Amino acid sequence: MKRTLLLSLTLLASACGPRYGMRVPDSLVKKLPYETRIELLEAENDLALAIDRVDETDNEVNRARENIRRAKSRQEAAEDEEDRAPDASSREVAQLAIAESEARVEYLRAHQRLNVGLRDVEKLSLRCAFSKFELARLTAARKAKVEGSERLDPKDYEEQVSECEAAVKEERAELAEDTKEAQTAKEAWEAKKAALAKKTFDARASPYVENL
Template sequence: MKHLLLLTLPLLAAGCGSSYGMKVPNSLVKKLPFEVRIELLEAENELALAVDKVDEANNEIDRARDNIRRAKDRQEAAEDEVDRATDEVSREVAKLAIEESEARVEYLRARQRLSVGLRDVSELARDCAFAKFELAKLTSARKAKVQGSEELDPKEYEEQVAECEAEVKSERAELAEEEKEEKAAREAWEAKKTALAKKTFDARASPYVENL
């Protein structure tokens, strides 16, 4: 059972500083019988997964930043090719490469904006998982009739979970516009990429076309 408690320690900070950080005193949790603590595993694992999703969201933002930097480099290289083009065909390919790289940058920026919004939602969802874990602790403590648990009102912990989940739903719905913009930007980029690929013999491995 020590493994369960040790696993929880790094996750306790998840609720700190949030509006949903109401906690059950550790002194009550320590009094829980072994068989009752086992019942907390599901809620604890849910919290661990929520924490991992925040990390994944942050990694996605970092990847988007790197991709934007690379796309800008490709755009500059394409612009240089226009000046170096010695015939009309080469010049047309270079211009298409510029259009493709510009569309790529716009798509990646839209994707990054969406990623930031999704990261914010995942952070809030993590706080909800924390609140659910605390509710599970209180439920277990009252079930085991741990002394002091009767002084805590389950309704307050239930309301904390309900309010948090409602906020997650609201914030997720507000991302609809960012999702629409990201989709439109991706379609615009895909069209430019297809046009460039066709001009370079429609080769999927064309040096002018790079997939993300």
């Protein structure tokens, strides 16, 4: 885990650029005594958790992308079934299946927009965790009176953390509309799914209905 975290730190530092990317020189941290380095473990753990959350949201976006692909295939299959329907009853089932599949695709797309927004928030949260980690490194270096640390102003690093956390709060608030749209789309899909299930043996386990 340590090696992975160090690699992620290196990549993150190179990707951060000027936005919340202010760092404490590694040369100062290398001079820290062992007992002071231990104090950095909590900040390291928080950073590792932030990296994991970004990975989780990436995975969710990828899963949703695959679900959309499968849902569109089901929609095409339902449309084919309508063309081949031998009677009015079969045609009605096919039409309900089309409506259900269309609603499913709309829900999945709405949910994917939310997933992408959540991923962006977690990526920004990772920058905040990185900023907190750098603040912890500076605090440790100044506490240990490492030569050169006195030239770095803790207020600059504290402001970096505060600004980043404020940006995260703002981005989360902006997700409210996407969350509402995803919930509305889900309710619409659930209604279409229930209608299809009722028509096909009146059961949630209907072979015509696939749950996510």
